[in-house]
Amino acid sequence: TPNNVLEQLSLKEKVIVVTGAADGIGLAVAEAMAEAGGHVALWYNSNDAAVSRAEELAHAHGIKSSAFKVDVSNSEQIEKGLAAVVEKFGKIDVFVANAGLALCKPILEQTLDEYKKQMSVNVDGVVYCSKLVGAIFKQQGFGNLIITSSMSAHIVNVPVDQPVYNATKAFVTHFGKCLAREWRDFARVNIVSPGFFDTKMGAGPEGLQEAYRMSTLGRQGHVKEIKGLYLYLASDASTYMTGSDLLIDGGYVL
Ligand code: NAI
Numbered sequence: 001t002p003n004n005v006l007e008q009l010s011l012k013e014k015v016i017v018v019t020g021a022a023d024g025i026g027l028a029v030a031e032a033m034a035e036a037g038g039h040v041a042l043w044y045n046s047n048d049a050a051v052s053r054a055e056e057l058a059h060a061h062g063i064k065s066s067a068f069k070v071d072v073s074n075s076e077q078i079e080k081g082l083a084a085v086v087e088k089f090g091k092i093d094v095f096v097a098n099a100g101l102a103l104c105k106p107i108l109e110q111t112l113d114e115y116k117k118q119m120s121v122n123v124d125g126v127v128y129c130s131k132l133v134g135a136i137f138k139q140q141g142f143g144n145l146i147i148t149s150s151m152s153a154h155i156v157n158v159p160v161d162q163p164v165y166n167a168t169k170a171f172v173t174h175f176g177k178c179l180a181r182e183w184r185d186f187a188r189v190n191i192v193s194p195g196f197f198d199t200k201m202g203a204g205p206e207g208l209q210e211a212y213r214m215s216t217l218g219r220q221g222h223v224k225e226i227k228g229l230y231l232y233l234a235s236d237a238s239t240y241m242t243g244s245d246l247l248i249d250g251g252y253v254l
Pocket of ligand 1: 025044045098121152193198200
């Protein structure tokens with residue numbers, strides 16, 4: 001690791017996979033990685049704008065970038081997606097398990113199908129991706145997993161009652177900490193817990209305006225304000241950090 005911190009933050013020659021990269025936080029993260037010189041694989045499910053985004057990033061930053069269609073609730077698609085990334089880029093340095101779904105309802109109003117769908121993306125998706133990329137990390141002898149959780153893993157989020165969504169995030173936060181321990185000989189694992197950000201998901205119902213004001217900074221975060229944290233975790237500036245859960249929530253959870 002270089003001594004100079006700006007050199008530590010460079011992602012030159014690193015290969016980064018980001019799930020849910022077509023929009024929102026995932027796209028901002030993919031941009032951050034490309035801006036720092038990394039080669040990026042944008043995984044998307046339904047929004048194929050990811051294909052042109054990948055081309056734009058490659059063109060703008062002189063890096064390699066491709067989009068891959070992978071449903072993270074489908075382990076076969078993940079396996080194929082990982083193999084395709086390794087074939088194209090040769091290795092995987094960083095995997096950002098960011099894709100998520102918010103079916104935010106009180107449990108008494110939530111159908112069992114909605115419950116299963118929520119679990120399949122937020123829990124199964126993170127477990128499948130981690131297990132399959134972890135095998136690659138172990139074989140390589142290096143790797144770095146970053147999981148997008150939520151401040152909802154820390155608190156009973158208000159004003160919307162959403163016990164299942166909150167609990168999926170508590171699952172992945174604790175899962176990530178356990179993986180940091182299990183993989184200590186070959187990979188780092190850290191967790192990012194965002195508060196309210198201005199994405200499609202963060203737009204939420206009307207009542208949320210009130211909730212934004214409850215944060216210490218009194219407003220929503222803009223996705224450009226989350227880029228630096230993911231860059232830090234992906235880079236060699238954070239080589240002594242593993243198993244950490246980093247809140248970035250405008251001081252909501254205090
Ligand atoms: P978003 O809705 O803009 O992005 C979510 C992405 O996940 C989309 O690109 C979507 O296509 C993808 N996705 C959904 N199901 C998928 C599947 N089965 N396979 C592959 N991709 C799938 O939302 P946002 O805000 O960018 O969310 C990113 C992550 O941040 C999520 O894990 C979310 O739970 C988390 N988060 C967001 C907060 C916010 O206020 N925006 C707050 C706390 C956490």
